[in-house]
Amino acid sequence: MDLSILIQTIASGVMVGGLYALIALGMTLIFGVMRIINLAHGEFLMVGMYVSYILFTHYGVDPYLSIFVSMPILFCLGILIQRYIILPVIKAKAPGENQILLTAGIGLVMTNAAILIFTSDYHTVLTSYSNATVHFGNISLSKPLVWDFLISFGITGAMYLFLMKTDIGCSIRAVEQNIDSARLMGINTDRIMIITFGVGAALVGAAGTLFMPIYYVFPAIGEAFTLKAFIVVVLGGMGSALGALVGGIALGVTEQFGAAYISMGLKDGLGFVIFILVLIFKPSGLVGKSRF
Amino acid sequence: MLLEVNGLTKAFSGLVAVKDVDFIVKKGEILGLIGPNGAGKTTTFSLISGFLKPTKGNILFRGKTIEGITPPGLCQLGITRTFQIVKPLTQLTVLENVMVGAFSKIKNAKKAKDYATEILEFTGQLQYKDVIASSLTLGMRKRLEVSKALATQPDLLLLDECMAGLNSTEVADAVKLVMKIRERGITLVVIEHVMKAIMSISDRIIVLNYGEKIMDGTPEEVVNNQQVIQAYLGEDYAKR
Amino acid sequence: MKWENIMNTQKYLIISFLMVALIFPIVVENEYVLHLLILIAMWTILGSTWNLLGGYAGQVSFGHAAFFGIGAYTACILNTKYGVSLWSGLLYAGIAGTIISVPIGAISFRLRGPYLSLSVLAFAAVLRLITLDWASFTGGAVGILLVQPIVSSKASFYYLIVGLAIIALLVINNVLKRRMGYYFIALREDEDAAEALGIYTTRYKLLALSISAFFTGIMGAFYANYTSYIDPYIVFSIGDVSIAMVLVVVLGGIGTFWGPLFGSTVVVLLSECFRNYFAGASVLVYGALIIIVIMFLPKGIVGSFKKRFKIA
Numbered sequence: 001m002d003l004s005i006l007i008q009t010i011a012s013g014v015m016v017g018g019l020y021a022l023i024a025l026g027m028t029l030i031f032g033v034m035r036i037i038n039l040a041h042g043e044f045l046m047v048g049m050y051v052s053y054i055l056f057t058h059y060g061v062d063p064y065l066s067i068f069v070s071m072p073i074l075f076c077l078g079i080l081i082q083r084y085i086i087l088p089v090i091k092a093k094a095p096g097e098n099q100i101l102l103t104a105g106i107g108l109v110m111t112n113a114a115i116l117i118f119t120s121d122y123h124t125v126l127t128s129y130s131n132a133t134v135h136f137g138n139i140s141l142s143k144p145l146v147w148d149f150l151i152s153f154g155i156t157g158a159m160y161l162f163l164m165k166t167d168i169g170c171s172i173r174a175v176e177q178n179i180d181s182a183r184l185m186g187i188n189t190d191r192i193m194i195i196t197f198g199v200g201a202a203l204v205g206a207a208g209t210l211f212m213p214i215y216y217v218f219p220a221i222g223e224a225f226t227l228k229a230f231i232v233v234v235l236g237g238m239g240s241a242l243g244a245l246v247g248g249i250a251l252g253v254t255e256q257f258g259a260a261y262i263s264m265g266l267k268d269g270l271g272f273v274i275f276i277l278v279l280i281f282k283p284s285g286l287v288g289k290s291r292f
Numbered sequence: 293m294l295l296e297v298n299g300l301t302k303a304f305s306g307l308v309a310v311k312d313v314d315f316i317v318k319k320g321e322i323l324g325l326i327g328p329n330g331a332g333k334t335t336t337f338s339l340i341s342g343f344l345k346p347t348k349g350n351i352l353f354r355g356k357t358i359e360g361i362t363p364p365g366l367c368q369l370g371i372t373r374t375f376q377i378v379k380p381l382t383q384l385t386v387l388e389n390v391m392v393g394a395f396s397k398i399k400n401a402k403k404a405k406d407y408a409t410e411i412l413e414f415t416g417q418l419q420y421k422d423v424i425a426s427s428l429t430l431g432m433r434k435r436l437e438v439s440k441a442l443a444t445q446p447d448l449l450l451l452d453e454c455m456a457g458l459n460s461t462e463v464a465d466a467v468k469l470v471m472k473i474r475e476r477g478i479t480l481v482v483i484e485h486v487m488k489a490i491m492s493i494s495d496r497i498i499v500l501n502y503g504e505k506i507m508d509g510t511p512e513e514v515v516n517n518q519q520v521i522q523a524y525l526g527e528d529y530a531k532r
Numbered sequence: 533m534k535w536e537n538i539m540n541t542q543k544y545l546i547i548s549f550l551m552v553a554l555i556f557p558i559v560v561e562n563e564y565v566l567h568l569l570i571l572i573a574m575w576t577i578l579g580s581t582w583n584l585l586g587g588y589a590g591q592v593s594f595g596h597a598a599f600f601g602i603g604a605y606t607a608c609i610l611n612t613k614y615g616v617s618l619w620s621g622l623l624y625a626g627i628a629g630t631i632i633s634v635p636i637g638a639i640s641f642r643l644r645g646p647y648l649s650l651s652v653l654a655f656a657a658v659l660r661l662i663t664l665d666w667a668s669f670t671g672g673a674v675g676i677l678l679v680q681p682i683v684s685s686k687a688s689f690y691y692l693i694v695g696l697a698i699i700a701l702l703v704i705n706n707v708l709k710r711r712m713g714y715y716f717i718a719l720r721e722d723e724d725a726a727e728a729l730g731i732y733t734t735r736y737k738l739l740a741l742s743i744s745a746f747f748t749g750i751m752g753a754f755y756a757n758y759t760s761y762i763d764p765y766i767v768f769s770i771g772d773v774s775i776a777m778v779l780v781v782v783l784g785g786i787g788t789f790w791g792p793l794f795g796s797t798v799v800v801l802l803s804e805c806f807r808n809y810f811a812g813a814s815v816l817v818y819g820a821l822i823i824i825v826i827m828f829l830p831k832g833i834v835g836s837f838k839k840r841f842k843i844a
Contacts (some may be wrong), residue, residue: 031646035646036646037646037649037650039775085823085827088827089826089827089830092830094826094830095786096592096645096646096649097586097592097594097649097778097782097786098782098826098830099826100592100594100646100649100778101775101778101779101782101822101826102822102823102826102827104771104775104819104822105819105820105821105822105823105826106819106823107819108771108815108816108818108819108822109816109819109820109823111815111819112813112815112816112819113816115812115815116812116813116816223770223771227653227654227657230650230653230654231654234647234650263665266661266665268661269658269661269662269665272654272657272658272661273658275654276639276651276654276655276658279639279640279642279643279647279651279654280639280642341728343724343727343728362727362732363724363727363728364727364729364730364731364732364733367727367728367729367730368730372728372729372730373728374728375724375725375728379722379724379725379728380725381717381718381721381722381725382721383717383720383721383787384714384717384721388714391714392714392715392717392718392726392729392731393729393730395711395714395715395729395730396729396730396731397730399711400711401709401710401711401714404711440725440729441728441729444729444730
């Protein structure tokens with residue numbers, strides 16, 4: 001077993017894992033606070049990617065700068081959707097399957113709006129550094145991927161601080177732990193749920209923007225990533241930011257191993273297998289219920 | 293001796309809810325189980341009925357150990373419990389609720405329905421048989437809880453605060469029902485806070501406090517026991 | 533159970549409905565209309581069988597495509613590779629669905645609520661991946677073409693699916709009247725109460741799942757025959773199969789007996805309307821419809837009707 005290939009595999013796995021963690025962070029926040037499974041999660045990623053794409057092709061904005069545009073846009077989109085569509089349904093105490101269906105419907109609308117606007121063609125963003133690599137001794141990593149990892153890590157860290165140190169972050173954690181108590185303490189839980197969904201959407205949107213330099217966008221890309229996000233969240237433990245990071249990296253590394261040593265086609269399958277194994281043996285996730 | 297509990301202990305990582313409790317239940321008797329809130333009474337029920345596994349100690353039913361047997365298994369053996377916070381099957385009618393209980397020993401739907409109807413007549417709820425459970429008052433739900441349990445044809449029935457929240461007329465009716473149940477040959481262990489009721493129905497009473505058994509005797513003995521008075525009312529009353 | 537009150541009226545309605553249904557193809561030869569009715573019947577079966585597990589037993593699965601796909605592939609592979617008749621294929625498809633439901637259920641039922649739904653969804657995704665990758669056995673992305681399906685005329689397909697629908701609905705109705713049916717409902721209402729009353733909850737969850745998976749598998753095989761072609765993306769599809777099954781039931785009224793029939797009628801007819809009027813935007817309108825239904829008609833058609841008129 002070639003050591004440099006092994007290290008290379010692990011390294012690229014960790015890099016990708018950072019991105020997965022960012023996607024999952026949004027989902028775990030949303031689930032933790034609102035207890036809904038958001039089947040439209042991947043579609044927010046798709047929107048983030050398209051925002052970057054448009055900014056790049058029409059205005060020449062570098063994808064890494066467009067993150068400052070895509071995050072606010074996704075935040076607003078998330079807020080609107082939560083306020084006018086999802087929140088009324090939650091407040092009507094709709095059963096779980098209704099809520100899941102609702103998000104599925106939202107996802108469908110978003111995907112198909114994208115098809116109508118952009119067609120089903122694949123689009124990529126080609127920058128000067130798209131194919132650049134960075135070398136660490138024997139290992140060469142794609143430069144955008146390294147940037148992605150660093151920025152994801154930074155955003156995740158910022159989220160952690162936000163949740164721990166700010167008032168709003170505290171309120172979010174309170175609602176996540178016990179919504180009735182939070183209400184009794186005077187927290188406006190509706191407002192918190194709206195903000196949380198917006199933040200969750202912004203996080204995924206950021207991930208989308210970061211993803212654009214290393215992948216390609218098409219309207220239906222969302223579904224695969226929604227599933228990946230679930231895997232990461234379950235791996236890491238629902239409701240845990242650290243868990244999202246651990247889970248994301250675990251998934252990233254597992255996939256790279258699968259691709260390198262088994263087969264390209266089955267790499268996604270490996271993720272699912274791990275998913276199921278965790279569900280069997282440790283349903284609370286690898287990190288368990290460590291609250292943020 | 294129908295039920296025997298030896299050294300029963302249940303710890304929830306640090307908090308010992310039930311500590312080294314011993315008691316027996318004789319066939320045909322009504323055993324009262326009292327104690328202040330948090331004394332471990334419902335936990336004891338959960339242990340006996342298979343919802344919790346003991347940390348230590350054993351439980352013998354008809355001489356055979358039963359720890360580790362799941363609640364449905366124990367129901368088949370003849371132990372049925374009710375819940376303190378009642379659990380009616382809300383989208384079903386009263387009759388259908390009781391039928392679910394009846395089905396545990398009767399496989400045929402028609403026969404289960406007939407038996408459930410009998411039980412409802414016994415507990416005095418026959419006129420409500422087609423009412424949806426979600427529209428019942430608390431008193432009626434508590435009685436439904438008992439009807440459901442009776443339909444499983446238990447030998448040992450564990451009633452958990454079936455009189456809590458009832459007015460005095462309802463309590464008197466509940467007491468009559470409990471006596472009627474005993475007349476059918478069913479052994480009862482009853483958790484209750486309504487003192488007058490538990491004193492009048494119990495043959496013996498066990499008192500728990502902070503998870504430990506502090507007294508085991510007749511109602512008169514228990515009422516006059518210093519430790520019991522102290523546990524419930526505090527030291528000032530005990531000194532009198 | 534409660535429909536004994538209005539049983540007689542219902543009985544006559546059902547019998548007249550059946551008679552109309554049976555002579556329909558003789559009177560109406562329009563193939564398009566027959567096609568729509570076939571779809572309605574198919575989704576009624578799919579909805580009703582999902583409803584047994586999700587509506588009555590309260591175990592919500594978002595991964596029934598797993599059983600649909602297994603059924604489709606079982607029938608097709610048995611026929612194209614081993615020459616097994618497609619009629620037997622229908623039965624084997626159902627059995628395959630049931631067999632695969634056992635490990636899926638054993639693992640998934642250790643979880644509750646959304647985790648349960650996700651778990652079944654994950655299994656469906658895994659099955660899709662395996663089917664894609666194991667090309668030597670399943671044909672992979674190329675899929676399987678059925679050169680000579682089980683029957684050939686639209687009218688024959690119609691009678692086949694109506695026959696299957698009658699069987700499925702009779703079985704489900706029968707289950708609901710017996711102890712099993714009551715136990716399923718107890719599972720949905722309160723698992724602790726159910727256990728205290730002697731119900732082995734895991735056993736009955738698995739039972740509900742096996743029955744549900746059986747009919748779903750048969751429908752997979754039927755679909756394969758009807759469209760003559762399957763591939764992993766079609767029959768293991770989350771959106772077109774798993775979610776659609778849930779939509780049909782929720783729209784019609786989850787936990788009601790006739791809900792799936794109403795739901796599938798509305799969904800099939802509306803989808804066709806959307807395809808004709810909105811062309812490219814039809815899926816978008818479909819998605820919007822889902823949102824509107826959940827927001828304004830959460831109990832579904834039959835559910836709201838029941839509430840309004842306080843029947844049963």
